[in-house]
Amino acid sequence: MSGIDDLPPLRDVIAAHDLRARKSLGQNFLLDLNLTARIARAAGPLPELDILEIGPGPGGLTRGLLAEGARRVLAIEKDRRCIPALEEIAAAYPGRLSIIEGDALEVDPLEHLTPPVAVAANLPYNVGTELLVRWLTPQAWPPFWQSLTLMFQKEVAERIVAAPGSKTYGRLAILAQWRAEARIVMTLSPGAFTPPPKVSSAVVHLTALPEPRFPADPKILEEVVARAFNQRRKMLRASLKGLHPDIETLLEEAGIAPTDRAEQISLEAFCALARSVQAARQ
Numbered sequence: 001m002s003g004i005d006d007l008p009p010l011r012d013v014i015a016a017h018d019l020r021a022r023k024s025l026g027q028n029f030l031l032d033l034n035l036t037a038r039i040a041r042a043a044g045p046l047p048e049l050d051i052l053e054i055g056p057g058p059g060g061l062t063r064g065l066l067a068e069g070a071r072r073v074l075a076i077e078k079d080r081r082c083i084p085a086l087e088e089i090a091a092a093y094p095g096r097l098s099i100i101e102g103d104a105l106e107v108d109p110l111e112h113l114t115p116p117v118a119v120a121a122n123l124p125y126n127v128g129t130e131l132l133v134r135w136l137t138p139q140a141w142p143p144f145w146q147s148l149t150l151m152f153q154k155e156v157a158e159r160i161v162a163a164p165g166s167k168t169y170g171r172l173a174i175l176a177q178w179r180a181e182a183r184i185v186m187t188l189s190p191g192a193f194t195p196p197p198k199v200s201s202a203v204v205h206l207t208a209l210p211e212p213r214f215p216a217d218p219k220i221l222e223e224v225v226a227r228a229f230n231q232r233r234k235m236l237r238a239s240l241k242g243l244h245p246d247i248e249t250l251l252e253e254a255g256i257a258p259t260d261r262a263e264q265i266s267l268e269a270f271c272a273l274a275r276s277v278q279a280a281r282q
């Protein structure tokens, strides 16, 4: 199943519903349905999946997902103005699109979804980053989703896939790569969006691993990594001082030199440190 649906062009939809982009909601719309179909295909084997779409706006990606055969799409949109445009799409794909008007940071969509579930979104980057961290850090694993296909500013996408030793390596890289396979599948210039944002964007595809790469408690790992990279230029014995009174011993136990800096430390070593901290606190 492929191709463009019979709905009017998105520019006409935006004019008909007066959906002028609002900066406060991070609105940069994708109007090229060939492009949204490509992003939709990056989300996985759509006919087998329930898709959770966050921030559908006028529905470009939503239309891509449905035209490419998604079993079901549940779309959560904060901007009330977009709901009538989304309802027109729902009418064109009977029984396959459900719409929730609300803030994705507050709505719990799980009761509306049947596994396997994949997430697809083109969101303002601050909301996207916050949701990504939430989706990566539940206490139990595997999570409700099997993959995440998310648009970010290119610089944020690079932080998600970064390797140790690089300037972009930090909290996002560790949380993403600990429990998922993460790669950039597409980059987009500002001109792909209406209105164009200031910077380039990239789509990141994350596939949930059946188990985390190394054992660690998610809350403790998050705490260790947040502290380590908050003061990334400092030696770890200084940046992690507040974690435990005997942090130097715990670092050594984890095979980390107390004089090392956060960006030199591998994912495996951060997980070892999280386990040492957990054991020392018990």
Ligand SMILES: C[S@@+](CC[C@H](N)C(=O)[O-])C[C@H]1O[C@@H](n2cnc3c(N)ncnc32)[C@H](O)[C@@H]1O
Pocket: 025, 026, 027, 028, 029, 030, 031, 054, 055, 056, 057, 058, 059, 060, 061, 076, 077, 078, 079, 082, 102, 103, 104, 105, 121, 122, 123, 124, 127
């Ligand atoms: C970058 S636009 C993308 C719109 C559409 N997906 C597209 O690709 O053209 C971001 C969308 O997310 C919505 N949005 C912003 N914050 C949100 C939130 N907290 N919860 C749900 N939707 C949100 C905006 O109203 C907007 O429609």
